Amino acid sequence: MQASTQVAEGSVEGLPSRIHEVMDRHVEATPDHIALIDDRTRLTYRELDRTVGRVAEALQALGIRGGDRIMIVSENSIPLACLLLAASRLDAWAIVVNPRLSPRELDQIRDHSGARRVLLTAEVSQEAANHADRYEATVQDVGPLRGIAVTGLNLATVAEPIEADGANQVAVLIYTSGTTGTPKGVMLTHRNLLFSARGTAAFRNMTAADVQYCVLPISHIVGISLLTMTLMVGATVRLVAKYDPAALVKAMAQEGVTILNGVPATYQRLLEYRRTAGLPKLDRGRLRLIAVAGAPLDPELKSRVEQELGLPLLNGYGITECSPGISGVRPDSPKADHTVGTVMPGLEAKLVGRDGKAVADGEVGELHVRGPNVMRGYYRAPDLTARAIDPEGWFNTGDLARFENGAMYIVGRTKEMIIRSGFNVYPAEIEAVLSTHDAVVQCAVVGRAVEGNEEVIAFVQLIKGSTATAQDLMAHVAPQLTSYKRPSEIILMDALPATSTGKLLKHKLAESLRSPH
Secondary structure (H helix, E strand, O other): OHHHHHHHHHHHOOOOHHHHHHHHHHHHHHOOOEEEEEEOOOOEEEHHHHHHHHHHHHHHOOOOOOOOOOEEEEOOOHHHHHHHHHHHHOOOEEEOEEEEEEEHHHHHHHHHHHEEEEEEEEEOOOHHHHHHHHHOEEEEEEEEEEEEEEEOOOOOOOOOOOOOOOOEEEEEEEEEOOOOOEEEEEEHHHHHHHHHHHHHHHOOOOOOOOOOEEOOOOOOHHHHHHHHHHHOOOEEEEEOOOOOOOHHHHHHHHHHOEEEEOOHHHHHHHHHHHHHHOOOOOOOOOOOOEEEOOOOOOOHHHHHHHHHHOOEEEEEEEEEEHEEEEEEOOOOOOOOOOOOOEEEEOOEEEEOOOOOOOOOOOEEEEEEEOOOOOOOEEEEHHHHHHEEOOOOOOEEEEEEEEEEOEEEEEEEEEEOOEEEEEEOHHHHHHHHHOOOOOOEEEEEEEEEEEOEEEEEEEEEEEOOOOOHHHHHHHEEEEEEEHHOOOOOOEEOOOOOEEEOOEEEOOOHHHHHHHHOO
C-alpha cells in the first residue's frame, strides 16, 4: 500500500487541470459535508460549488477576463476562498494580498502586476476597509458575497494568454519581498500548486474526516496549499483571519480540529498563553498532527510543544517558488532534532559548493531543486528568472543545507553567510545556541561589514519582564561557540521585524546596522 502512495505523491498523473476542480468529486460524492468554516458562516461542498460559480459570473460582469490579474486583499475567510476559486474558473490570475501590508507595498503590487481590479473584503477586516477607502473602492455584492469593495476597471491592462495545459497556466501570482525588499511576482501554475498539495496531503495521510486549522495566511503560499490539499481530500478547512492562541485552544477543545500548521511563533505564543491563563494542560481534542515551517525551529521549543500536546512537531521546509513543499518530517518517522525531513517524492535535490561542484554527504552546499512544483518564473522579470532557474530546470533556492542519512538540515541563506577572518559563519548555528537561553523568545544573526572583514551581530527579543542583559547572553554563548563565531555585539529589541507569517525580516535588521543609530 505504501508503494502505491509513493507513486501518487511523486507523480503528476491524475491531477486536475485547475485548482477549483479539486472539489468536483466531493460535490458529487459528499455534497453535504462541510468544506469551509470561518468566524461568520460555513459552507458545504454543494454550497461552496454553487457560491464559487455565482462569484465567477459576477467577476465576469465586472469585466474580469481569462488572463487578467485580479488582486484580492483579504484575511483568511470564506469570501477570500471563494474569490480565489472563482478566479481559477475564469483562468484569471489571483493575487492574494495581506491587508496588513502598507499602502506603499499594496500600490507596488497593483502597479507591477497590472491588476484589472482590486477586490477588498472590507467587512472582514478593518485593514482591508482602510485600503478600500484609500482606493475609493465601491462596496457592493459580488454574487452572494456581501460587502466586497471593488476598485474601478483598469482599462489599460492587457490579459495574458490562456494556456490549456495546467502545467503552463498561472493560477496565482505571489509577491515576495526577498532580501532586497523589492517585491517579485512568483508565477505558480495550477500544476505547481496541485502537485505540491497532493504530495503533502498524501504523506500526512489526510482524509475527509480531517479538519485543518488554517491560520497561516492564504496571501502566503502555505495558506493556499493548505486550502487546496484539504479540499482535494474532501475534508474541512477552518479559516482563521488572525491568530489568537485563546481561539486556537477553544477550537482544539470544541471544534474537532485534527491538523494544525504554524510557524515557530504560533507554538511559542500558544505555550505562553497556557502559562499566563493558568491552564493546567492544553486539551488537544481530536488533534492528530502538528507541523511547523517558515523559520528555524529551536529544539527546546520543539521539545516543550511535544511535551505539552503529546504529539511530534513535524518540521518542514519549502519556499514560495516551489509551491511550497520541498521536504518534511513524516508522521510515521518523527525526529528529535531540527531536521526538515526528507525531500518530497517526485523532486530532485542537489547541493552545490562555491566552486559549482556537488558537495559530499554531510558537507554544506547551496540547495538546488527540480520538479513539477518549481514556479514558471518571476512575472515580467526574465532576467531574474534566468538567474534562478538554469536551462535544465534546476532552481537555486539560495539556501544552504546539508544531508545526513537522507535527512536535510537548513543551515542558512547563501546571502546571509558571514565570512569572518576567512571562516564561513552560518547564522542559524549561532541563533540555535542563543535560543537555548531561557530568556530568549527569538533572535536573528546578521553580518556587518568592517574594514577587510565581517562582524557577527545578534538581535535578540527577550521574554517580557526579563532582566537578562546583553552581557548575560554573551556569557551564555561564549563557551559554546568558537571565537570567530561569537557575536561582536548583541542588540536587545522589544520585537524583531517579521512578516505576518512570523518570518523574520533580516534585511531590515542588516539595513539598521548601516543606518546611523
